[in-house]
Amino acid sequence: METITQRIEPVTKGADPARLVEAARAAAARVVDPEIPTISIADLGVLRDVRLGADGVVEIDITPTYFGCPAMRLIALEVEAAVERAGCGRPRVNLVLSPAWTTDWITQAGRDALLEAGIAPPPPAASRRALFGEDTPVACPNCGSHDTILISEFGSTACKALRRCQSCGEPFHAFKCL
Amino acid sequence: MTTIAVAETPLVLSLLRLADTALVHSHRLSEWCGHAPMIEEDLALANFALDLLGQARALYAYAAEVEGAGRTEDDLAYLRDAPQYRNVLMAELPRGDFAFTILRGLFLSAWAHPFWQAATGSTDTQIAAIAAKAEKEAAYHVRHTGEWTIRLGDGTDESRRRMLAALEALWPYTGELFEADAADRAMIAAGVLPDPARIRPAWEATIARVFDEALLPRPADGWMQTGGRSGRHTEHLGHMLAVMQHLQRAYPGCSW
Numbered sequence: 001m002e003t004i005t006q007r008i009e010p011v012t013k014g015a016d017p018a019r020l021v022e023a024a025r026a027a028a029a030r031v032v033d034p035e036i037p038t039i040s041i042a043d044l045g046v047l048r049d050v051r052l053g054a055d056g057v058v059e060i061d062i063t064p065t066y067f068g069c070p071a072m073r074l075i076a077l078e079v080e081a082a083v084e085r086a087g088c089g090r091p092r093v094n095l096v097l098s099p100a101w102t103t104d105w106i107t108q109a110g111r112d113a114l115l116e117a118g119i120a121p122p123p124p125a126a127s128r129r130a131l132f133g134e135d136t137p138v139a140c141p142n143c144g145s146h147d148t149i150l151i152s153e154f155g156s157t158a159c160k161a162l163r164r165c166q167s168c169g170e171p172f173h174a175f176k177c178l
Numbered sequence: 179m180t181t182i183a184v185a186e187t188p189l190v191l192s193l194l195r196l197a198d199t200a201l202v203h204s205h206r207l208s209e210w211c212g213h214a215p216m217i218e219e220d221l222a223l224a225n226f227a228l229d230l231l232g233q234a235r236a237l238y239a240y241a242a243e244v245e246g247a248g249r250t251e252d253d254l255a256y257l258r259d260a261p262q263y264r265n266v267l268m269a270e271l272p273r274g275d276f277a278f279t280i281l282r283g284l285f286l287s288a289w290a291h292p293f294w295q296a297a298t299g300s301t302d303t304q305i306a307a308i309a310a311k312a313e314k315e316a317a318y319h320v321r322h323t324g325e326w327t328i329r330l331g332d333g334t335d336e337s338r339r340r341m342l343a344a345l346e347a348l349w350p351y352t353g354e355l356f357e358a359d360a361a362d363r364a365m366i367a368a369g370v371l372p373d374p375a376r377i378r379p380a381w382e383a384t385i386a387r388v389f390d391e392a393l394l395p396r397p398a399d400g401w402m403q404t405g406g407r408s409g410r411h412t413e414h415l416g417h418m419l420a421v422m423q424h425l426q427r428a429y430p431g432c433s434w
Contacts, residue, residue, distance in 0.1 A: 067232025067311055097236065098307030100314065152218035153322045154225040162218065178314050 017052050020088055024058040025050040027086035031078045034071050035157050038117040041075060045105025048096060058083060058091035063101045065178070066158040103177050115141050119160065120148075120174035138174050140165035148172075179427045182249065182257045188361040189302075190245050191264065192371055194254070195407050197237035198265035201255060202415070203286055204230035205422055209273045219276075222322060226283065229315040236308050256426040260409075260416040267406035268351035270415040277340035280326040281348055284388065287319035289355045292380035296372035305370060324388045331392025338393075345394060353402025355381070 028050060029042035041047045041062065048061040060079055064072045076093045083091045103122040106114075111121035120138050137146040145167035152162040153176075160173040184190060207227035214220035238251035263270075268286065273279055294316055297309035330337040356374040358366065365371040389396055405411065425432065 064232070064311075066229060067236060067315065068228035068230075069232070070228075096307075097311060098303070100307070100310035152222055153318060154218070154222035156221065158225050158228055162221075176318070 020058065021050055021052050023086050024060070024083045024088040024091060027082040027088065028060055028079045028091075031075060031082050034074050034078075036114070036117060036119065039106075039110050039113045041079070043107045043110030043113060045101060045107070045110070046075065047079075053092065056089075058088050060091050060093050061096045062093060063096050065101050069158055101178065103175060106175075114175060118142065118172060120163065120172060122175045122177045138163060140168060140170065141172050142170045143168040148174075179259065179423070180257060180430060181259050181262065182253060184241075184249075184254065184258070184262070185245055185247065186361075187244070188364040189370065190241050191361045192365050193237050193241035193244065195264040195266075197234045197241060197254070198263045199269045199286070200230040200237065201234035202263070202265040202418065203269040203282075204228075204234060205418060206269065206271075206273050207279070207283070210279065215276055223279070226319055226322070229319070233308070233312050233315070236311075240304050240308070256423050260411050260419055262409060263406075263411065263415060263419070264409060265406050265415075266351070266354045267403050267412055268348065268354065270406070270412060270418060271348075271351070272414050274344065274347070275340055277330050277337065278344040278347065280323050280330065281341065281344040283319060284323035284327050284385075285348060285352055285355070287316050287323055288381050288384040288388075289377060291316035291320050291384075292377045293372060293374075295380075296377065299369075300371065301369040320384060324384070327388050327394070328392040331389070331394045341392070341394060345397065349397045350401065350403045353399070354404050354406060357404065357407065359407070 028047055029040055031041050031047075033039050033041060033044055033046070036044075044065070046062050046065065048063050050058065050060050053059040060083065062072070062075060062079065072095065076095070079093050080091060083089075106122065114121040118141050120141050123138075138148050139146050140148050140163075143165060145165055147166040148163045149166060150161060151164050151171065155162045155173050159176055159178070161176050162171060163174045164171045184194070186194065204227045207223050207230070210223040211220065211227075214223055234255070235251050238254045242249040242251060242254060266286075268282060271278075271282070274282075291313065294309040294313035298306050298313060300306040300309060327341070330341045332338070333341075356378050358374050362371070362374070366373045385396065388394075420427075
């Protein structure tokens with residue numbers, strides 16, 4: 001079976017810095033959210049920056065979706081391991097808070113991945129208004145109907161709410177706007 | 179137990195007040211885990227607790243960095259006893275029934291939301307960064323606790339009776355949210371933290387809007403409880419910390 005190491009062309013330290021950063025970025029971008037494994041941290045907007053530090057060590061910035069997100073530590077460890085496996089050396093992974101993460105950073109590929117996993121993606125560029133309860137219609141990920149109701153503002157993880165589709169009757173998770 | 183003496187400069191003290199309030203409130207909310215009236219609320223209260231715990235961690239980490247004595251967020255949470263805690267008294271009161279928990283959540287988040295919103299403009303970039311995240315989380319907390327306050331206040335005779343009892347018990351603790359002492363004034367003057375007097379109109383507006391729909395009367399401002407922010411606590415905090423810090427007290431410095 002193909003392993004990650006084989007898929008990524010190994011780049012050793014001392015190589016062309018641009019290629020090193022690119023390889024590190026590619027490796028880090030493949031790390032998935034441990035709680036929603038269909039979406040990569042790049043598509044989730046959690047991976048903020050990859051660069052080369054003055055000492056030649058790859059430096060990576062990640063940002064939490066929610067403060068209390070218990071997945072952050074695991075994500076940091078997996079980024080470290082992925083970048084090291086790609087032959088880019090052990091990176092420094094920084095947790096940055098500013099600017100604050102918003103659902104608007106989830107890419108289109110990320111939205112598609114969420115939908116595929118049965119999670120209604122947040123409506124694009126709606127974060128601010130949605131935060132204050134102006135109900136933006138959420139489409140059911142199973143049947144596409146917009147006739148859905150909120151069951152609970154809080155779901156199985158901090159970033160999701162629980163809804164039910166009035167049309168097909170299925171309950172589903174919806175990504176909260178932030 | 180081993181305790182530490184934190185050098186409380188105005189900034190460190192202010193950070194501890196915010197962090198302690200978030201942590202203590204978070205712990206009270208977490209006591210509902212597995213006991214809430216229904217599964218959705220079990221998840222909601224645990225999520226609410228988790229948000230506050232995350233905020234507390236960021237604030238403790240920054241307080242430790244500012245103090246510069248080589249401490250960690252864990253040292254600040256686990257190695258101080260009740261008289262060294264700086265949370266507002268309201269946060270430490272026993273969890274009470276569901277109405278009490280919801281109303282406390284509303285009072286504290288209706289304060290936290292405009293506070294963090296204003297703090298996004300802090301001259302301290304780390305506080306501004308923490309505020310930008312906390313503000314969004316607080317908006318959800320206001321919404322959730324506000325909806326439940328309405329449902330319970332304008333619900334059955336029993337839910338209303340409990341909401342009124344919670345209101346009577348909690349109201350005397352609301353005054354402490356808007357106090358400002360010398361340390362606060364120093365932070366306000368430096369543009370580091372917002373003036374609580376300027377938070378009050380937003381808090382009053384939220385409470386008025388929710389109470390109006392919940393058919394709850396806004397009590398008159400009588401004598402208010404005070405002391406938590408200077409370490410004078412109710413008898414309840416010590417018991418809570420004994421539970422929260424049990425592992426550290428039984429096995430000092432343990433790790434796994």
